[in-house]
Amino acid sequence: MSASSIQKDIDERTNLTGSNKFEMLLFRLGLSAGSERSELFGINVFKIREIVAMPPVTAMAGAPQHVLGVVNLRGQVIPVIDLPAVVGCTPQTGLNIMLVTEYARTTQAFAAESVEDIVRLDWNQILSADGTVARGYVTSIARLDGDQNSTRLAQILDVESILQRVLPNEAVEVKAETVGPTVAIKPGSVVVAADDSFVARSMIEQELRVLDLPFLMGKTGQEAWNKLLEIAADCEAQGIPMHDKVAVVLTDLEMPEMDGFTLTRNIKKDPRMRGLPVVIHSSLTGDTNENHVRSAGADAYVAKFAAKELADVLRSVLARYGHLPA
Known part of the structure; x- marks a missing residue:
């Protein structure tokens, strides 16, 4: 699924709050440490401002660990975080996509390998994750098919934890x-x-x-x-x-x-x-x-x-x- 078509879905689907449901963007960050699999990760569509192909990033002297640098996005300079590096994944095709997000009235971007889809889920399909998962950066696990026995899972990232540790406020x-x-x-x-x-x-x-x-x-x-x-x-x-x-x-x-x-x-x-x-x-x-x-x-x-x-x-x-x- 292309970034442009996913962006269109985001623009059309951010009004879903009435019945314990939400929509999640699925993306990949590369191979997990010690594994030959590229796992699915997720983030609430509400938090995505836009998705763009990775633009040139300007490196900054003394930037915190896992901060690639900054980009100028239509006049706004925002930091770009190397999300695969944060959670311990290795991209196979490079950092191709930039997810621009809004958290707590601030704007930042996360580099990812690829985007997959947008799925609509009920919050009862989401289970709390153990704190040891992905270095404590995963807040919950989504059963994507709605079946308790389903093995198709996505890890929902605790972006608040990531931001506070990478870019302390x-x-x-x-x-x-x-x-x-x-x-x-x-x-x-x-x-x-x-x-x-x-x-x-x-x-x-x-x-x-x-x-x-x-x-x-x-x-x-x-x-x-x-x-x-x-x-x-x-x-x-x-x-x-x-x-x-x-x-x-x-x-x-x-x-x-x-x-x-x-x-x-x-x-x-x-x-x-x-x-x-x-x-x-x-x-x-x-x-x-x-x-x-x-x-x-x-x-x-x-x-x-x-x-x-x-x-x-x-x-x-x-x-x-x-x-x-x-």
Whole structure:
């Protein structure tokens, strides 16, 4: 499948958020270390701005490891990351394709060997991956044929982890002087959080600790939903409102089993969870994605990962819903 035809599909198919489904670009990076196979990798179409044939790259003195250099793409200078080198693959035909992506309001490009296809999947076809897979750079595994016994798999890359390790961003550092004073919520209540990225979970947990906010952390939307259902049942049995136990839900959008859109809609439809605020915390940025967040009923949106912005939004939402002391 040509890059131009895949680009056309991307342009036509970025409005799929209604039913726990998403579309994934499949691509190859070359032979895996110690293997004679070229494995399939995937990335959410939402994150792809465009796909182009690899242009000339200008090397930069002192560039971080795995950064090939920069390219000038219609007046915008963006870094190009050697994705096969990051995950330990060896291209057989060269770095032929450049995937231009948008994460957390920044633009970067990833060099790849070839693109394959775009497939439509349900998030329940996605399974969490073990942290040892591809040096911890794989967040989940996709069963492409929808069959639990299928052997046709694709590895979904944890691009947040890759970017943070290759191009560290000082803005993500969680410091007390940056995020501000601790936040006091009703005793016995917690923040329920969910994110499938190991790096993202680590940063969220660090920030919540600095803010002195107790939390329950999950890796998927389904884990968070199961925990909320359990808390809802306990609150119902005790005859107390759920907001006595849960102050806010902080969720990613892209997660195995159940995405953040579906989790948000489930919360907003359940009468037991009335008054439970939801904050979306995602690397999917841009007007289109932020409009989708609002349509799902979320109370706020924060782009990953800006420590002060996240703290400010949490304070604002908690105050709006009366979870902070007067």
